[in-house]
Amino acid sequence: MTELDKFPKPSVTVDLVLMSVSDASLTALLQKRTSSPFKGRWALPGGFVQIDESLDQAAERILADKARMEGAWIEQLYTFGSPRRDPRGRVITVAYFALLPHHQLAQARHKAVDLTIAKLDIPWPGEEGDPVTAHGDNAKPLSLAFDHADVLTMAIKRLRGKLDYSKVAFALLPDRFTLRQLQHVHETILGQSLNKPAFRRRMLDTGWLEATGQRETGTGFRPAELFRLKPGKTPDTAP
Amino acid sequence: MTELDKFPKPSVTVDLVLMSVSDASLTALLQKRTSSPFKGRWALPGGFVQIDESLDQAAERILADKARMEGAWIEQLYTFGSPRRDPRGRVITVAYFALLPHHQLAQARHKAVDLTIAKLDIPWPGEEGDPVTAHGDNAKPLSLAFDHADVLTMAIKRLRGKLDYSKVAFALLPDRFTLRQLQHVHETILGQSLNKPAFRRRMLDTGWLEATGQRETGTGFRPAELFRLKPGKTPDTAP
DNA sequence: GCAATAGTGTCTTTCAGACACTATATC
């Protein structure tokens, strides 16, 4: 152990960007800070990495602890380590993003009073360098703690990048979904509308989808067919 | 400081995957371990993150210290934090990849006797889950220390993913290069050959390239025109 | 002129965008 103790050690935390797609926007779970630093501002749920758990395990634990959810798509995002990002001392944070269907994330909000589901203002499609802003229910911008605006920005960027070649979008939908819902998820994440026939062709050509034969109910007009993701290889965890 | 000290802290290091493309293969700089653990095996150059430097600064410092190089494309890759990855204790490592033209990497090798430039065996194109193997000059497989095979695997995966939409490939070439050299870099990273006219069209259509009017010399046949990357926005650092 | 690669013209194929059309559910 002696070599390792020659250097002062930083604290290491894991922060979670717990995202979902609601009717109209991309959302993320934020928690109001009740103590210094950044008291009263909004932060990503997070916690210290225990000495005997892996980073992935820490992320899962925080997901279960703070949000009381399981089965989310979870994936390491980026590690933030600016020396002054936490006024209390040197804290390096490994950010993860986690994706859940909207109804599941909505439940989580009521597990604690200090939680909110913020709407994320998508920077204009294709633009670089614009920071994300988060809004509360009343559409007022939320003041974020630490460098969490940067974390949110990177999460959206990564989500967009993975949309085409991975199965991230399905993590934001219930088990059974219509192609219109799937297209809505894509459109919300990308911040632009897509061509319907082309989108349907592209999705069906991936071979990822399976028709269930069931249809949605309660529409008032012709109901769409429900699809589900074919059981297969687990989502690849690579960025 | 009190809250931070309630938890035992891990050590945090930065490891560098210093990559290049040689005549026939993708290469990475490895360093022979001279002490326990993994004495005699090959490791990525790395070092502890100092308490007052950022992760990016640590990566730059290690690049300068161990490899005595500057100006490389450098980018955070992934953070590895399995509790038992280092037998000495809890060590979390933030892996970076750095890209240099082959002639610059070759110089670095001679800065220290314990360095080698390993050839990386590209897992079959499109395949997932295959581990990378590294070979020395004599084509014998090198035994890697820690979880560095995983780090190399992820570095190649990331490099491939960024090839099409970013300017990574140019970081592996000298300032002036021919389109054939550029195609060779792409082919080596992807592990498959590409169609020449299509590749040229695609590259010239990006608008990234600028003809210099100069031609390569010493070919023995018709020399190709030298291009360079148009000066412009810095390479985007996002994964 | 010969060798060898640089660089291009063009045909075909593939796939996305556009748009209109048909189909089918609720009421």
Added chain:
DNA sequence: GATATAGTGTCTGAAAGACACTATTGC
């Protein structure tokens, strides 16, 4: 049957693959 959306057929245009052809340099 009216309405509103599901779902499809088909034209067009952009871009990649394939292949052959011309161009240019060193020797």
